[in-house]
Amino acid sequence: MPSVTHDDAPLLADLMPWSVAPPRLGRGWPTAPDAASLKARWDALMKAEGPDREALFGPTRSRTLHSAVAQLPGRSGGTGRLARESGPCPEPVRVLHGPFDEQWLIPDHRLIDAARPELWRVADERQVFAVEQTVVPESSGPALLVSSVVPLSAGRGGRVRPLHRRPGGREPNLAPGLLEYLGGRLGHSPEPVDVLAWTLALARAGRAGCAVPLTADPDSWAHGVELGRRMLRLMRREGERPKLPGGRRPYVRAPLPTRPLDVYYDRDEEALHLGEGVISPVPSDAWDFEVGGVRVLEQWFAARTVPAEPGTLEAVRPATWPQVWTSELLELVTVLALLAELRPQQAELTVGDAPVTAAELRTAGVLPVPDAARRPASVLDHHEEGPEGQFALL
Secondary structure: OOOOOOOOOOEHHHHOOOOEOOOEOOOOOOEEOOHHHHHHHHHHHHHOOHHHHHHHHOOOOOOOOOOOOOOOOOOOOOOOOHHHOOOOOOOOEEEEEEOOEEEEEOOOHHHOOEOOHHHHHOOOOOOOEEEEEOOOOOOOOOOEEEEOOOEOOOOOEEEEEEOEEEHHHEEEOOOOOHHHHHHHHHOOOOOHHHHHHHHHHHOEEEOOEEEOOEEOOHHHHHHHHHHHHHHHHHHHOOOOOOOOOOOOOOEEEEOOOOOOOOEEEEOOOOEEEEOOEEEEOOOHHHHOOEEOOEEHHHHHHHHHHOOOOOOOHHHOOOOOOOHHHHHHHHHHHHHHHHHHHOHHHHHHOOOOOOEEOHHHHHHOOOOOOOHHHHOOOOOOOOOOEOHHHOEOOO
């Protein structure tokens, strides 16, 4: 059956035209794998005064203790100068800190060099963020990652593409007319999430960008969307916790030490050694799962164990390995193993005998997309607090 080449396939940048660079923190201490450490770090900052507070904060060209910034949309962080702040820590929120690694963030605009407020304005329970990955030679990693929470960074991730341009799942971030055109060719109207699911299953990273072969063949479309939805559920951790078949589920075989400092994988035993602790079985496909040329499990472990410089806020962390991290690790192994099992099915996906090319979309007037589709929608339906408690004029 004919298929679409990368030269013929439309680019994700055209199919999901509005994109935002991922937030840039400028300092590491406002994020952590546990929320309690963040509150302790904030308290330590509040107790410090003058030069000590400045040294702990870590000023940059974008943020100092005297920066005046607006409130992060939808969050409770203050807007007064940090030099005179004395209030409690804003309630930490979940963010995607790295590939498949959800951590916690103090959602205070004064702590973040480039927060990308337009992302926070559309972040809710209906939103899905897609993060395009850059090309890494000889890497088997996915071309696209998705998350239900705001991605700070995800591997060698490129721009963040929200599925919806407005809160509440309104106005899909898709090329205007794309859904209608695909609906006319397929004989039914696809949902925006169907397009994302298809994209997740078939997207291929290339030098020109992420290519997305499209189809008008109903059977091929249904198969690709079903596979992509399974990937979406795994990446977003939707519904019940994922499980491997009995006998293949990872368990703690030897208790983890209070603070494991090294990780080693035994391929013959399918065992993951964390210090003297052992988790098995861990399929080799889960251990070898890479994003951006880096093993996900190694990166996840390093984010929790690499020593921080003494005296810094990053050094405020759990004294022992929390039990919840072990539970998260077992779930991560399961997710990676299940995603790896889907790769053969991904490789077999085709567009059938009805490819939809970029040239066809240009002829139909779907491409090129209007400039307005590449800009954020006007989503403000309430006042946002500006610097020093002032309200922005809308």
